[in-house]
Amino acid sequence: MTYLLYVFLLGFLLTAVIGFLASWFDRKLTARLQYRIGPPLLQPLYDFLKLLEKETLIPKASSQFTFVSAPLVGLISAITVSAILWASNMDPQKTFIGDLIVVIYLFLVPSISIVLGGFASGNPLASLGASRELKLLLSYELPFILAILVAVIKSDFSLRLGEILLAQAKNGMVAVSWSGGLAMLIAVICMQGKLALVPFDTPEAETEIAHGVMIEYSGALLAAYHLMKNMMLFALPFFIIIVYLGGLKVKGLPLLYGMLEYVGLVAFLTLIRNTNPRFRTEQVLKFFWGPVTMLAAVAVGLALGDY
């Protein structure tokens, strides 16, 4: 029962609140970069509530059940992964074996839910968008795994988030080394892909395929997707903070550092997305499988050489 409370309070409520704030920050910063004033603090929440009230359209497509469940399953997996991350951050001693692998796989589920929802809508544009989401997933997954393996090597070959945190508490952050810094940079670039932000927003590409995977979604179901994306906007940077920056300390001054790290990561994502054009699908593939994977391999090599 306490575990359920943990999932609800930290995994869902806190993550959602921070996600909404991050989404506001992202929009505000974007507006300032474009010399606009930008939305008020609660705008993401207003948007969410408004969507909940709106009429929900369900296309007469191949599988309506898949269409309506996909956003909910995606949301649930975002909650689960946030709960696991919070649990290991709060109590590194008590994590389970190999939770790193569980987290990596759970991070795939929101993408899968978006893909399946797009597939099920029966819209050709959504199918195209979903196929692009899959190609995006194929492209960032390889360097992302290599970048995480750097942290695994640095923390004495452990696939346990708790031990990665404890090793960092003892030896200093992973990011403060040549290999760790490089790996973190790669992980942040892959995170940009995982969040499907510009320049990797091929699955949605408003100007070509009119939001692609999301094209048929409206009302409450779209609200669920937005909530999921906002939560991922917290969960993914949080994961990077845990793996490379020693986790969030929740007491005293270190909390401020942790928050600064998080805000810095979100600001970095926002800056990238506002200063770049969208890649074409094959450019995304070439970019991730080419230079990024090479760099990731270099980072792994450096880590094995103890740099």
Added chain:
Amino acid sequence: MVLGQEIFHVDALALTTGACIVFFAGLTLLYSWKFALGSGGRLGYNLYLLLSLVAALGVVLTKNLVILLVCWGLSGVFLYLLIGYGTKERTPATAKKAFIIIGGTDAFMMLGVVLIGQISDSFNMGHLRLSLAEPSALFAFLCLLMGVLAKAGMVPFHTWVPDTAEDAPTPVTAFLPAAVDKVLGVYLLARMVLDLFLMTPGMNAVLLTLGAVTIASAGLMMLRQQDFKRLLAFCAISQAGYVLLGIGTGHPLGIAGGLFHMVNHAIYKSCLFFYGGAVEQRVQTTNLDRMGGLARPMPMIFTGFLIGSLAVSGIPPLNGFVSKWMIYQGIVEVGREGGGLWVLWLAVAMFGSALTLAGMMKTVHAIFLGQPGPDLPVATGHHKSTPWPLWFPPLLLTALSILFGIWAYDLPLKHLIFPILQQTPISLDIWQPTLATVLILTALGGGIMFYFLSRWSKTLRQTEVFIGGETLDAVPGMRVSGSAFYDSVQELPVYRAFFTLAGRSDPYEVSAQFVTRLCGPLKNMHSGILSTYLSWCLMGMGVLFIVLLLR
């Protein structure tokens, strides 16, 4: 006891693999009952199925290497005969190819068995633990390994599997290459690693590298397939790579993971082939381009296929995730001992899941979701339903795949896998996915609620899809089938180079070319002209005379 020798011996490994074999044979017999076969009698078909069950059981239950070899060979023969029940034009050629690859490697196995007999003075598979430092033992190991790779469909002897999947009847594919042949191959590999030989780190590295190559190359091949049975076959090859990877680690956790993955793989791959066969019976095609939108007429088969696809991609909390997780742990344990290659193996293994996911999602879209194919009679909704023997066996397997995922430790690991190793390599504080499962079920419940609300609620409305104001009927060219999802991947120079290499390295084609070249001069001598033959005869006689004279 026969002829003063103990022939049959049942231990935990034999028990687990034997139980698997019997279980899948039963399901396949049930499934085949209503499956429309091509030519040939049903009696012969069922007989061959049962005989291959007996042969497979013979392999796993015997203690004698010679008996094992005989049963192993027989199972290849029955595979050949069963493939022959396919109705495609290429079926005979495919059966021949499978038979030659498996039979050819059997010959090497025979050599290996003889060598083991030479070294240890008996053909009993007790706890031999031959040292691989000895060249003859190493050679015997490699010979047996060839048999394992061919039977289990691993690179480089995997090429018979996709052809068989395409041209053999679907239940045969689901039974032999997808389940029992894999189980047999892995059984022998486990015997070799656990009992027959004392593994060295070098040999383990060979196994791990083979496994990684298998995962990556088959995963990449999956992306470009147009026929879903062929695609599933490449998926099966890729999964066999994980088993090789797990057993190659030499660490108890990795070996347990490999064996568990073998069981899991047999479960979901048979399941996917069974569901695929039901679809095939309904729409009379396996071409991904021509299908689409079948989730509406076949909702249950769609759900099962989707769960199977997610399980094979290793999505938690399904069974594929648990075994992959154990294999990854095993690889990291190898990493502790030094060297940098393990990073490569681990990264390839984890990336392989993404490849599998991409390939399976493409299949799910092309068969069940997206827009209905233009010439599918089934899309209209007027058709006869699928008979129960075609959906019940895979449904059972789907249930197993969920159960083995959620209660992995309590059900399969404790009772089937750990007894083989005679130890428990993981402690209890592994991930218990019960809570996550409950949450996912809640989400699905919410989905069901939403779905029924949409029938009468005012804030929910059913609409046609919006494609910029066009309709699919008016512009049918806008249909996206899914078979071309990864064209931009295929256009990459790296992928094209890989594909050319893969096309050239089929051992069957290579040896066929070699044999053709070798026989070319002999063939040319047979010109059919009498005078030429006579002059050859005279020359031969002349040589004979000279030899006899000089003696």
